[in-house]
Amino acid sequence: MIYDVIIIGAGPAGLAAAIYAGRAQVNGFVLEKMSPGGQVLITDFVENYPGFFEGISGFELVEKFTEHAKKFGMAIENGEVGSIEPVGENLNIHLxxxxxxxxxxxxxxxxxxxxxLGVKGEQELTGRGVSYCATCDGPFFRDQVVAVVGGGDSAVQEAIFMTKFAKKVYLIHRRDELRAIKILQERAFSNDKIEFIWNSTVEEIIGKDQVEGIKLLNKVSGEISTLKVDGVFIFIGIEPTTQFIRGLVDTDERGFIKTDEWMRSSRQGIYAAGDCRKKPLLQIVTAVAEGATAAFAVEHDLE
Ligand SMILES: Cc1cc2nc3c(=O)[nH]c(=O)nc-3n(C[C@H](O)[C@H](O)[C@H](O)COP(=O)(O)OP(=O)(O)OC[C@H]3O[C@@H](n4cnc5c(N)ncnc54)[C@H](O)[C@@H]3O)c2cc1C
Structure with missing residues (x-):
């Protein structure tokens, strides 16, 4: 059997593509290696998605996306794509x-x-105090002291979220000002539980079976210090999940897939949408727009 389209990934981009492809009755399905939802599943609260002006939990939002995709007949199958191989005019997807x-x-x-971060102790203590998901692990740190590393939207948003549980949150940033949008900065600055540690990088995460502290380097003074914390939440940016397709389509130096405005990659038959694509704004609203455009392009090109 040769499908018309296979959508890889059931985050916002893949689910929006599924809604459009399903509604246009394009023959295919979605492949997802985990549960549908992508990064939104680990987002506590979304307050910038149009229509939900009071905000909505990430979990609830992706549940709506998933139901919507299923309504138009797109199945979501479990499977992890390992590679894609062009064969004549078709593509073989190897799971x-x-x-x-x-x-x-x-x-x-x-x-x-x-x-x-790539520092000593990070890998060994992941799941033992080192986390990349405040929504998943935050409740384990009730009345404890945690460090949040990063200075962008995600770091600041998650630091504020952690104040619901932790008695103190250190926000550690390598620069002397935050990159996060103003409204988040204001909320963080006015939160008594958050203490900022500027111009500093984490050099090591200390602990035997559990995180006990972090070693910090002050980039200005060169001073090394130790901070006692029970948990470390790391939000220092993201990298595209495109290893399985490198070499097959054009990417930038970081691996983000380059496309035209129809979401077509450099190789015929392969389209890209969402955070794996090279673009300026990595958000739910852009991911869904690109998913819809990619499905529209597929329908157009198949015809
Ligand atoms: C903590 C945090 C807070 C955020 N807050 C906001 C916010 O408030 N507002 C906002 O607009 N955005 C927010 N974002 C960003 C937003 O979540 C992303 O921009 C959006 O999820 C991107 O959607 P996507 O579909 O492109 O990718 P993802 O959400 O990353 O989904 C990709 C999916 O593909 C699957 N997958 C990957 N590789 C394979 C493979 N080989 N085979 C099969 N499946 C695969 C993954 O399992 C995943 O489910 C936040 C992100 C984080 C991490």
Whole structure:
């Protein structure tokens, strides 16, 4: 069987593509390696998605996206794509479990994942106090002291979220000002539980079985200090989940897939949408718009 389209990834981009492709009755389905929802599943609260002016939990929002995609007949199958191989005019999608699916087109909506600090103790203590998801792990740190690393929207938003549980939150940033939008900065600055540690990087995460502290380097004075914390939440940016397609389509130096305005990649039949695509704004609202455009382009090009 040769499908018309396979959508890889069931985050906002993939689910929006599924709504549009399903409604246009394009023959295909969505492949997702985990639960549908992508990064939104680990987002506590979304307050910038149009229509939800009082905000909505990430979980509830993706539940709505998923139901919407299913309503138009798009199945979401469990499977992890390992590689894509062009065969004549078609594409063979090889799953990591050994299965192969043949399709005329693919929409890559595999999003992005958190960057790691790459310091001693990080890997060993992940799940033992080191976390990349405040929504998932925040409640474990009730009345404890945590460090949040980063200075962008995600870091500041999650630091504020952590104040619901932790008795103190250190926000550690390598610069002397935040990158986050003004409204988040104001909320963080007026929150008594948050203390800012500027111009500092985490050099090591200390602990035997559990996080006990972090070693900090002050970039201005060169001073090394130790801070006692029970948890470390890392939000220092993201990298695209595009390893499985590198070399097959054009990407920038960081691996973000380059497309035209129809979401077509440099290779015929392969489209990209969402956080895995090279673009200036990585948000839900842009991901869904690109998913819709990619599905529209697929329908157009198949015709
Ligand atoms: C903590 C945090 C807070 C955020 N807050 C906001 C906010 O308030 N507002 C906002 O607009 N945006 C927010 N964002 C950003 C937003 O979540 C992303 O821009 C959006 O989720 C991107 O959607 P996507 O579909 O492109 O990718 P993702 O959401 O990353 O989804 C990609 C999906 O592809 C799957 N996948 C990856 N590789 C494979 C493979 N090989 N095979 C099969 N499946 C695969 C993944 O499992 C995942 O489900 C936040 C992000 C984070 C991390």
């Amino acid at each position: 990591t479990d050994g299965k192969t699916i043949t399709t005329k087109t693919v929409i890559v909506a595999t999003g992005a994942t958190h960057k790691k």
